[in-house]
Amino acid sequence: MTDDDAELVALIDNELDESRRTALLARLAADERLRQRYDELREAGAPIAASLDALLEQAPLARLRAMLPAEGPVRQPSGRLTRIALRELAAGIVIGLLAAGAAAWVALSFGLLNEREDWRTAVVQYMALYTNESFASLNPDPSLQALELKALSGQVGVELTPDKVALPGLRFTTAFILSYDGSPLGEIAYVDATGAPVLFCIIANGAANAPTRTEKRREFSLADWSRGGHGFLVIGRKPREQITEWAQTLEKRI
């Protein structure tokens, strides 16, 4: 490449300002070798746009479309790197969304576990990502709360209203949708007075009816039950009795 090449290319691409253009055109008029170089560079680059457009035709559109986050549940992403990528992004995405106060509907597919693990384990895993700052700043007005719950109802197929999900000692902060293994997984996030999060999760997984049972996993207490093809779960860093009380309140209402 000669020093002139850059100027010639800028002329070819019509990016030279008036004075430089005039000067270069004058040189070209007088210099045959320079004219040849101009032609070489021009011809070399002429097919570039069309060739790169040919690449567009190779795009695996069906697969890419399937990977788009949808308004509703999302299929499991394919590709061996994708699960890792999503896990690494997941903490950032979920906490980022919440920190922005966004009540956006995002369906995320958490391929955190293989199919043999159950959805409650997935909830425990990402519950561990939340801090007292994750939800505490969110303060939706009643109409926004009703809107979020209505949208979530539509996704999981369980009727939810602010009254139905209100719990003593807890403040509603946000409701959003994830998906686990292809089933819509709704999350309602509350905080207590210190900002500590408590989640009420609902999954439309066709599970058989089961009465409330409680357990402790890591530093969390969980209470879960199934009815009508849905699994329900309340989880938080709270004593088992408190979680169980909240779960029983919700179970009666829903």
Added chain:
Amino acid sequence: MSEASRREVRAGLEPSLARLWRYALVLSRARDVADDLVQATCLRAIERADQFVPGTRVDRWLLAILRSIWLNEIRSRKIREGGGFVDPEDVLTTDGAREIEMNITASAVLRAIDRLPEAQRETVLLVYAEGYSYAEAAAALTVPIGTIMSRLATARAALAKLK
């Protein structure tokens, strides 16, 4: 503004998929990485939708996000995994196993682009395929306009040698 931002970002994703994939492939030179890069871009775009200014070019905004994820997150992992960078094989014209059918010139040009260093490859794509002006490309790649000019000139000179 938030609602309009989110709507425009969502609406802009699907029409941009093929171009995002092309950019991802040119950057990463690996088809599986390109898929993941596109998906990560779409997720990040939705996450950051509130930052998008309605009425501005959502396609360029998406390309910028893709570049950022490539540079900050995926590129270094690929270096650690793959060791070297310029794989000898033709990524733009083969599908892992077989040659992709296209006209002879396109194939030769893509093979040549394939062999360019990443900075030139990327500049060629943004200016000649995506229609960025020199100034826009300089801003997108945070280099002086003179660097854009010399990268394009070097790329054209390399292609000129094909004759």
